[in-house]
Amino acid sequence: xxxxxxxxxxxxxxxxxxxxxxxxxxxVAHVFEERWxxxxxxxxxxxxxxxxxxxxxxxxxxxxxxxxxxxxxxxGDFFGEVSILLGEPPVADVVALRPLRCLVLDGGExxxxxxxxxxxxxxxxxxxxxxLRNANRWRS
Amino acid sequence: xAELTDRPFPPGSYPVVVVGSGPGGLQISYCLSRLGIGHAxxxxxxxxxxxxxxxxFFQRLLSWTKPFAPVARTDPAxxxxxxxxxLAEEPENQALMAAIMDGTSYFPSRPEMExxxxxxxxxxxxxxxxxxxWTATRREEGADGVTFVVETSDGEYxxxxxxxxxxxxxxxxxxxxxxxxAAHYAETRAAESYADKRIFIIGKxxxxxxxxxxxxxxxxxxxxxxPSPAKLSVNTRSxxxxxxxxxxxxxxxxxGGGVAIVDAAIQGIERGGDRAPxxxxxxxxxxxDEMTFExxxxxxxxxxxxxxxxxxxxxxxxxxQTRLPAQTPYWESASVPGIFFxxxxxxGAAGLKKHGQPANSGAVHGARYNARVLARHIAxxxxxxxxxxxxxxxxxxxxxxVDFLTAELESSPDLWHQRAYLARVIGFxxxxxxxxxxxxxxxxxxxxxxxxxxxxxxxLTIEADGTGSIYPVVYTRRGGSVEEHVFEPDPLLRYxxxxxxxxxEEIAAGLRLSASAG
Numbered sequence: 001x002x003x004x005x006x007x008x009x010x011x012x013x014x015x016x017x018x019x020x021x022x023x024x025x026x027x028v029a030h031v032f033e034e035r036w037x038x039x040x041x042x043x044x045x046x047x048x049x050x051x052x053x054x055x056x057x058x059x060x061x062x063x064x065x066x067x068x069x070x071x072x073x074x075x076g077d078f079f080g081e082v083s084i085l086l087g088e089p090p091v092a093d094v095v096a097l098r099p100l101r102c103l104v105l106d107g108g109e110x111x112x113x114x115x116x117x118x119x120x121x122x123x124x125x126x127x128x129x130x131x132l133r134n135a136n137r138w139r140s
Numbered sequence: 141x142a143e144l145t146d147r148p149f150p151p152g153s154y155p156v157v158v159v160g161s162g163p164g165g166l167q168i169s170y171c172l173s174r175l176g177i178g179h180a181x182x183x184x185x186x187x188x189x190x191x192x193x194x195x196x197f198f199q200r201l202l203s204w205t206k207p208f209a210p211v212a213r214t215d216p217a218x219x220x221x222x223x224x225x226x227l228a229e230e231p232e233n234q235a236l237m238a239a240i241m242d243g244t245s246y247f248p249s250r251p252e253m254e255x256x257x258x259x260x261x262x263x264x265x266x267x268x269x270x271x272x273x274w275t276a277t278r279r280e281e282g283a284d285g286v287t288f289v290v291e292t293s294d295g296e297y298x299x300x301x302x303x304x305x306x307x308x309x310x311x312x313x314x315x316x317x318x319x320x321x322a323a324h325y326a327e328t329r330a331a332e333s334y335a336d337k338r339i340f341i342i343g344k345x346x347x348x349x350x351x352x353x354x355x356x357x358x359x360x361x362x363x364x365x366x367p368s369p370a371k372l373s374v375n376t377r378s379x380x381x382x383x384x385x386x387x388x389x390x391x392x393x394x395x396g397g398g399v400a401i402v403d404a405a406i407q408g409i410e411r412g413g414d415r416a417p418x419x420x421x422x423x424x425x426x427x428x429d430e431m432t433f434e435x436x437x438x439x440x441x442x443x444x445x446x447x448x449x450x451x452x453x454x455x456x457x458x459x460x461q462t463r464l465p466a467q468t469p470y471w472e473s474a475s476v477p478g479i480f481f482x483x484x485x486x487x488g489a490a491g492l493k494k495h496g497q498p499a500n501s502g503a504v505h506g507a508r509y510n511a512r513v514l515a516r517h518i519a520x521x522x523x524x525x526x527x528x529x530x531x532x533x534x535x536x537x538x539x540x541x542v543d544f545l546t547a548e549l550e551s552s553p554d555l556w557h558q559r560a561y562l563a564r565v566i567g568f569x570x571x572x573x574x575x576x577x578x579x580x581x582x583x584x585x586x587x588x589x590x591x592x593x594x595x596x597x598x599x600l601t602i603e604a605d606g607t608g609s610i611y612p613v614v615y616t617r618r619g620g621s622v623e624e625h626v627f628e629p630d631p632l633l634r635y636x637x638x639x640x641x642x643x644x645e646e647i648a649a650g651l652r653l654s655a656s657a658g
Contacts, residue, residue, distance in 0.1 A: 003461050005315050023367060023405035027425045030368035034460035035490060038474040042587055048624050050494030050605060089624075099457065099475075106496020108606045 004029040010057055011103070014076040016127070019119035031113065032103035037061075037096040044080055044094040051090050052104050053080045059100035064093040072097070081124065084110050148267040149180035151295030155524040157182065157302045159290065161268045162190015163504045164305035164483015164511070166261055167226050169268075171515035174229060177525030180299075181266075182292055184273035188261040190483075191307050192253045197328050198354035201253055202346065202383045203503055204246040205237040211551075213238055219553035223505035224248055226260045227512060233263050247385065269294070276450050277302075279476070286478055301522045303514075305483035308462060310447040313440045316342075318409030321418055322438035325351065334358045337436040340420050342406060344370040348441030349386035352399065356388060361398055363433050364389065367405045367425050377608045378497050404431060409438055446485055451476075464488035469581035469589070470517045471510060480518070486510045491561040491583050495605040499561035509554040509562055513579055521590075535573040536566070538652065542644045544576070548600055549612050549635040554579055555602045563599035563615070565592070568651045586615055586622050593617075596651055612640070614647055 007029040011017050017025060032055070037043050043061060044051050055078045063071040063079070070092065073079060083090040084107040105113060114121040158169050161183035169181045187193065196202075201224065209221035213235040219227070224237040237256045241248050248256065261268070276291040290297040311324040325347045331354050338361045341348045349370075352362050364370075370390060371381035382390070392399040404422035407430065412419040416434030423430050445463040452458060457466040457475040465481055466474040467489035473479040481488060487502035500506025519525040536544050545566075548555065554562050563585055565577040577597070584592035585599045596618050603613045609629035616623050625647055627640060 003314065021427070023423045023425045026367040026405040027403070030366065036457060036459040036466040036474070038466070038468070045492075045586065048492070048494070048586075049626060050492075050496075050603075052493070052496060101459075106493075106606070108496055 007034065007057070007103070011055070014055065016055065016076070016078060016120060016123050018123065020117070024117065028103070031109070032105050035102050035104045037100040037102070039096055039098050041096045041100075042093055043096060043100065043102070044083075044090045044092065046091060046093045047089050049089050050107065051080050051083050052106050053084055053110050054078060054094070054102040054104050057101040057103060060097040061094050061100055062097055064095055065091065078124075078127075080107075081110065083107075147269050147271075149182065149269040149272075149297075151292070151297055153298040154178060154180040155299060155301070156180075156518065156522075157288070157290050157297050157299040158305060158482070159183070159274045159302070160190065160305035160307065160483060161185055161188045161261075161270065162192070162305065162307050162483055163226060163257055164307065164485070164507055165190070165268070166257060166266060167508045167511040168303055168305055168482040168514060169266060170226065170228065170260075170264055171511045172518070172525070175515050175519045175525045177515065177519055179303075180297055181268045182272045182274060182290070182294075182297065183268050183270050184293075186270045187258065188266070188268065189254045189257045191309060192250060192257060195326075196250060196350055198331070198350055199249050200245060200247040200385070201250065202247065202385060203505060205241060205248060206246055207238050207241065207243060215551075217551035217553060219505075220551075220556050223503065223557075224253060224256060226257070226504070227508045228260070228264060230264075233260065236260055236263075274306075274449065277454055279454055288478060301478050301480060301518060301524070303480040303482050303518075304448075304451070304465075304485065305481070306447050306485065308444040308446055308464075308484055310445045312443050312445045312461065314342075314442055316406050316408060319440065321409045321411065322440045325439060325441045326444075328439065331355060331358050334437065336360050338416065338434065339363070340365065340418070340433055340435040340438045341441050342366060342438065343441035343443070344368070344382070344401070345441060345443060346382055346386060347443065348439075349382045349389055351439060351441055352389035353386045356392065356399070361400070361435075362389065363400045363402060363420075363435065364393075365402045365404055365406060365420075365422055365433075367403060369403050370401055377604065377606050379500060379503065380496075380498065402431070446488075451479065454479075459488060469583035469587075471514050478522075480514060482511050482514060483507050486514075489581070489583075491581060492586070494560045494603055497559060497604050497606055499558045501558070501561065505557045506561075509558050509579075512554075513562065513581065516578070533576040535569075535575055538573065538648075541566070541574050541648050542641050545600055545644050545648075546636040546641060549602070549640070552602075555600065559610070560601055560603040560613070563601045565597055565599045568596045568598075574648070574652075582615070585617070588617075588620070588622075598647060598651055611635075614644070616647060616651060618651065 008025045061073045156179035158181045172179050203223035205224045206221040211217045225235050273293040278289040280287045288302045311326040313319050335358050339359045340363045344366045373381040373383050389399045393401045404424045407421040410419050418435050420433040455476045456473045459466050465488050471481050471486045484502050486507050562579050563582040567575045567577045580592050599615045601613050604610045611629040612627040614625045
């Protein structure tokens, strides 16, 4: 359990929100919803429509594609944005490895949130660029 | 003290204990009784109704009951249009709300809702031990498993399963400096006592807008302030956001009538000088200079939290500022098995929440169906009651299956109200054929929990995507892998069309094929 004040303190250190002022962080704490997942629970489901953007507050999750573990995500990491930006179902399951607390924004709210917070959009773009670079390195 | 000896459920051991006598407590008690599950119902109140005995202040609910609907009140499908009656199997106890309302609005008044719940309790012979306050909880491990001890003002109750239906009933205020100078929504006085005053309302949820609506003709100025912008239900296409009934202050604001709706983080509340009793300072979320508001009263419409007493100390995990307990799809504590939740707290089980659309578990018209599913689940898994009531009907002949499914789509109030949360499951058994396995949480079906994850099957749901469309979705499970089939939305919500029937037939044929191959 966390009050919105506590959530502001928790996310102030996340790279994604690093450029936001305190009132803007408060707005994030109001606009996002906190959700809790039990160990083993599926957070995103491969191939199902209507997913959401998640930022991990606490805990770990694994990315599973067609039954194969591909990556592990932890505090401050985010997921779900790719399927929302492309308007397609997720290409992976995300499964909680232990109790997982996330801030969640529904798919439909991502565009207004990012255009209202260009600094977050820039940070998200940086993270995507890093993932793309790493994927390219891995392939070459 | 005849009253004391007449009170039901003296302290002792029961198969199940239910705490609460609002709509959630009454509905789960009714459903448990129908399955022959012995249980005690305890309530600190002195009459049924829960929060509806006090709120909403300005007298009408947000949930409608339509006196005239496309189907007769005696038809179960009428529940789609009646959000307020509790569920009963006896025809004479169904759709009670419609008969109680006086016809001046399709939103019942608070006293009408209270009467609806009292009438249900009375007619169904519901027993509740009133005036019995839950004070603490213990968990004991013995030779025959875990027992919960519910300590109350009347003594100790012991049970293997406890269902808490205690509502979101505890007023919550944020830790803003000076917040003690603000009254909580729950302390709102009669509207006329705010005449000619400047009112500052913290929060842009329905409660804040309900107050603002009720005070429009009384207050000199109304400020409605919080960091995030106001959401309107007509924009979110869901129960998320300010309901249409309370949008008037929003119109007053956009037309410059004197109501101001401001997106700002509140920095503090202080005592003012000669010009105003109170001063509120706030920083706009869009940036810019700090704002000061000189006002007569500050009201924190900042919501309520779940009164869980010592359950968190027992290990019950909670989520977010509302302290809703984290739950399995079957409304069991995700961290302490044997503790269950009913009524509005059942919204702590979010389910798939596809497209961000919540189920209606927070409202009577959603939670009442959860109760029916929960009672069956408890009968099946907790070793209490009559487990033969498990709904595995006779096989549905292949040429009747599509009719069965389209009839479900046309009329099933549980699927319509608990979209993407509850699903009708049809199992495909190689020996028997298609079998109705009843209504279960969709998450239990798609994530393969227990019996719900077993065998080739389909589950039928109604879903919404936040654009205003409401449409069927079928999930099929073949050889352990689950696939989603989304149907085209129909603007008139007709789902017995030839296109729907053709698609259902194709889906069913695939499952029959795979079942016979198995």
